[in-house]
Amino acid sequence: MNASIATNQTILVVGGGISGMTAALEAAECGKQVILAERDTSLGGRTALLYRYFPKMCHPTCGLEINLRRLKANRNLRVMTQTEVVSVTGQRGDYNVTLKISPRYVNQNCTGCGECAKVVEAEIANPYEYGLSKTKAAYLPHAMAYPQRYVLDASIVGTADGEKAKAACKYSAIELDMQIETVELKVGAVVWATGWKPYDAAKIQPYGYDRFDNVITSLEFERLADPHGPTGGKLLRPSDGKEAKNIAFIQCAGSRDENHLRHCSRICCMASLKQTQYVREAYGEEGKSTVYYIDIRSIDRLEDFYQKVQQDPTVKFVKSKVASIKLHEASGDLVLHGVNTEGYHRYAEQHDLVVLAVGMEPESNGIALPADIVTDSSGFIEGSKDGGQFSAGAASSPLDVNRSVQSATAASLRAIQVVHKTSASEGAR
Amino acid sequence: MTVQNQQAVARYRNDFLREVEERVEDGEWVKMCMQCGVCAGSCPLGNAWQHTPQKLFMMIRAGKREEVLTSDAMWMCTSCYNCIVRCPRKLPITHIMHGLANYAHRLNIAPKGQPTREVAKLFWNNLAKTGRVNELKFSLAMYFKDGFVQGIKNAMAMQSVGLGLVKAKRLNPMELFGGHKCKDTGSFNKMIAKAREIEDRKKGFTS
Amino acid sequence: MAEMKTAAYICSGCELGDKLDVAQLTKIAQKEGKMALVREHAFLCNEEGVQMIRDDIEKEAVTHICIAACSRRAKTEAFNFPTVAMSRANLREGVIWVIAEGEQHDEVRQEMANDYVRMGCAEIKKMILPQGNPNHAHNKRLLVVGGGMSGMTSALEAAEAGYDIVIVEKEAQLGGWAAKLWKRVPFKQPFAEPQDTGLTELAAKVSAHPRITVHLSSTVAETSGAPGRFSVQVKGAAGITTEEVGGIVQATGFTTYDLNKLPELGGGKANVVDQAGLEALARSANGATIKRADGKEVKSVVFVQCAGQRDETGTHLAYCSGHCCATSVKQAMYFKDANPQVDTVVMFTDLRLPGMGEDFYRSAQQKGVIFTKGKASAVEASGDGCEVKFRDLILDEDTSLNADLVVLATGQVPNAGVNLEAWNPIVTAAEGGSDEAKQQKIEMQKTSVLNLNYRQGPDMPQLKQGFADSHFICFPYETRRTGIYAAGPVRRPMDMLQATEDATGAALKAIQAVENASIGRAAHPRSGDLSFPTARLEGCTQCKRCTVECPFGAIDEDERRFPVFNESRCRRCGTCMGACPVRVISFENYSVDTVGMQIKAVDMPDEFSERPRILILACENDAYPALDMAGLQHHLYSAFVRAIPVRCLGSVNTIWITDALNSGYDGVMLMGCKHGDNYQCHFVKGSELANYRMSKIDDTLKQLGLEKERVITHEVAITDNARVAKLINEYVEKINEIGMSPMKGFN
């Protein structure tokens, strides 16, 4: 993409998940010039990997489709994928940004016909399934991927597979010699919508995520439940592919814990309540869900979802932070040890699958932020001291989708204020 | 009701939480518990606990002084430190349990003849005397803690163990006469007495 | 505008050329499609192919093009010709990717492709390039109703972006609820101490801002118009002033739940206050130890959470107000900060301090606030104070606590104005002449906030429990009154931090609405759409269906009961078009004809061909993408179906179905979004209305002497890639069972 289009009237949005897309679209639909930079190969972020949303049990891709259509229809918005921010210098209203674009090895000629994937043999862990399945090393990220263009995994560049892929493409869309590009941009304001990442469950030692196959994260469970996921929507447990019908959901896996994340991740309670309904969806009265919790935080209108689930006879609630998980070697099941603190009831419950409601950690904890950026004790971004850079969505605080969009919309206006102030035009009347 | 106990009751009236915060080792942490129960589930002797640690904390907040201090719950602590490393609020639970036991013992309202209480007492006295633990005297003392007859029974019961250890040179009969000790046991005792004195002053046992 | 010149472009890339007889497609586009210009290309979406089309547009003055290649959802950057009308014949996702390989299928595959080319050509000839709403409305001022934290935030944030603002506040001063607070919950780390509300500074900024006009002690007497041209009658002490604005933010906040409705918890008794009452005590204490109304210093206080909230009996509020836990923690700190010796107990069932609230919780514990997991059953007067009877859920016992003061954490009741669900029947009754109804209407009108003169009622539709919220997760600001956005606790229960975020977001949406209105462009979800509905009034029978059914209340009625379209309120869903029994409503590029002609264009084999024809009308938002992805993932389905995307199932006019059946189709499948409580229809009511209309189609089928199975409706989600294929194949089976339509060959 040519950088010259960017001026100090341009807004840079970092991150193409639901928050970033929202922040970018809202500003663009107000007539502002926006660049949306996504590190990944396609837009959608974490929500694209969820099966359903609470509380409507609707599908994230539904909203994604609308946002993609808004985006396709808007001339003010430029999307850059596989693009990371290297540096931001300058100040409010006048930033110089350096972007690094990693090679996709596939250019805009790609029609999405899929011939390359047919001939490539190498497989890689599917990045869109948390590695629960494999995919060809030439792949379309997922059915809703935008840009709708294939990706060649760097691992097959310079191999026979790479050459095969290139030969199979009738549209000379494959460029094996693509290099990392660096782009310099001028922008007026920056919105950090870098989102979140699941807390590393292996660090929660008593739960043995790293030792027991049948202890998985809530995000992996989303993939299991999704008809487009690695198990075609069947709740098959990893150890032996057996249908998991008696499932434990452990809340605060990493959250509200000074040994891990000191904050409450807000969404996990609702996510687990939602997931108990996946179990019901799969087995009806046959399924069994047990939620181990400290406090159920189904805030505001979401309370009625909690009440609905409470009335579901297949769902049991135990007020307890599970102390430890032991493997039942014969069955591959897991035995959860702890005490229900409502009254003092010691338990050793056997489940065939354990889902850890892992907490939200700021994705930005992994990346180098500009020096001017202020973060809180957990690493969530408050914004820049000079007031020209803002955070949106889960980058700013552990938020659910609805509130992320709210936050992104607000961030969008704050960014508009900056470019408005620096614009020659006196703005609207 | 013992004297120290009466004084304590008078001093703190119905504010047991404050009493614990001021007089129990690490007691100021009790208020930070969020009742998740991970400590309760982590204890190896869990099912032997009349009240779990987290419940004890709640009882303290609820002012259930008598129930807490006369309970033998905290005497079940094996000092395995599972609760400490798992507590999401980083409460030093093991120490608080020790502190509660020590306080109940100090007020002399801990359960009479509670085995661990007795053993702990013997152990400390044994070490405090010479500066080092004399395992033989300690064991014998233990056997005889419930009186002579019982003592013989206990000793006989544990004979195999005892003899085994002797054979393995890990229990030396000669220890009965003398045995390992610190050089200047006198000032060692003074040191302990001094420490005790300071602590009593600090915690208001002596004014 | 210029003379229509049509062109069709047929791509043979992506194996289209191998799997289809492109020459035949070309012939059809020429002979049957009557395209003035038809070109084939081996790789239409590459630069050269696109350039070819551009040249035709420039040099050949082509005005209407049909692209016969991949799905309308694919290659949108390449096939982007804003100056011409365009249709897309979906030969890739819609044909070769879903029809089985192999010669035995070549013929039906080709037939399918031929039909899509016919349809694309038929459609384009009926399309007009949208020019945008002619009566643009240019007013970009914003009205903010409510001068509390949310309202002032909206106003200030919008003003800072360069927009002029009018605030209408019913009280004599700005501040609302926040003005009643002693301190607020912290917004930023360390999240440890109550903070100054900052309200004084905010109010000062607002009052002093050159772009902001404030009407105090004022209410909205009437609101008329549409985004970009609202006219608002502001009733103040000095009488009525008229404010012309382009967009509206409703930040009318909440009222605390009536304490007297909680007698069992001591509501109304002495020494029992709600959180608002406690704030008042804290303000008068002004940092010193807090005293009760009777002047006694408070030595012990119990906060009872969820008082009259999270109620499952239906007596009180069913929801959780979200802020109350943090608020009680903050208020407990008031006591501890003034005097650490005060016993403060917060009694909760689920303590709800999400996010960094955990730090605030820890801080309170550090200060010695005691948290008790318990359910209060009764609060009674006892001695000089109160006794709180409760179940201690941890110690598992019924017990009680004595306290000088009890604070009930009651909930937020939104100030959302008139509930239209209740309003509409009364209006109908009143129009029917019922005097009682007329009286009720007048009373109800008094409670209105916006007093919209809309056909569909004076306020925003409420979603649930009286909140003026949208049910969208991805699009929280999708209100059903375009250009009017609810912000803060009137939208859903929320704390102050969320309210300020929400207010800022709502301000942006209002700004966006006026910007869109000023260029006659649609708002979300069809943002950017320049088409708009028009009606041939000479054909109109004043049946009012359009005015009643428009999900966005965009259509009013004139004194002769003719529909009056307010384009900038319209969201271009076409529900009115679907509703119109005489088919006088249409959009330039989407009309009864653009679809009707496609239906008719399909080549209809005779009834002995054993090749049924099934029409699919699929919602473009979810069902059509699902069909597309079925192609992408090669879920094969029958070659007998012909799919047409529609803007919303609500836009489906029954004439399409009767025409289809009359012209010999053997079955019609409608695919739309989920409706009902958890509706997924992006136009809220569209799929519901369609469902209702289709329940009536049976009569039509009877008249035609057809089985009722010949028309079926399915709720299809965007993830139903595999399912749509299954549904189609099952339906084809079904049709084969009941046999070919007897209507074939009559016309």
Place this chain on the structure above:
Amino acid sequence: MAKKQYAYYPGCSSQKGASASNFSTSLDVMCDKLGVQLNEIPDWNCCGASIGYAEGGELPRLAIGARNLALAEQNLPGQDMVSGCPACWLASRETADRLNAHGNLMSETNEALKEVGLNFKGSVKPRHMVEVMVEDIGFEAMKQAVVKPLQGLKIAGYVGCQTNRPFGIAGESFENPQYLDKMIEAVGAEAVAKFDQKVTCCGGALAFSEPEKAQKQIRSIIESAYDHGAEMIVTPCQLCQANVEVYQSEINKKQGTKFAMPVVYYSELMSVAYGGNAKQSGLDGHIIQPKKLQDIAK
């Protein structure tokens, strides 16, 4: 090459003729081969162990802990204090940490230390012998020193509690520490990977006061070792060693089991692997004879 110098705090159980005397015996060969020199802290005293609290109280316990630290600080300046016994290490480290963290405790404690003419400045770093092995020596060096690989021995690494919690070995997990298994493998034996009672509590000091409860713990530890094919248990903890070995006869008597599972110290393994004979390696200090180890040793 110069040996690494440490202030050594043996602890009561490791004294001659005490329950862990064979542990100290086994240290000699191991330390010698690994270039470690342990300089005993003169006139050290008991740590108070985990059971001392009830009678001892807070400050007296800190005082006796501080006395050892002060002695080390004064007599063996600059040397880390090393203990082979987790209880001693834990008590010392907790004392050091708390005194360094709380000025008032430090001064109060030093006031008591005056009585024995000492003063603790807070400079000593109390460490566990295993810490020294893993952090200062390293697994590679442990391997290098092997002359008699313990081929074919299947050993359950039983870490127990206090070597592992609350401090543990840096970088190891509380629930599934690896270092002991790595040590076992370093000397050529096979670590029983699936042994799931690695960090189970043996009942600790309650072995005396609550024998039934403690023996239930011990039983589960031994059973798991048998179930997973272990031929012996190895541990870094004196109390664990004693409890798990000594009470097997009791359990057999009471519960009709036939336990005869040898329980040895890591140091005995090392000593044997490094060429020490049975006596040097303290193998004669067992009630249940570690036959296989003895065979390799002689």
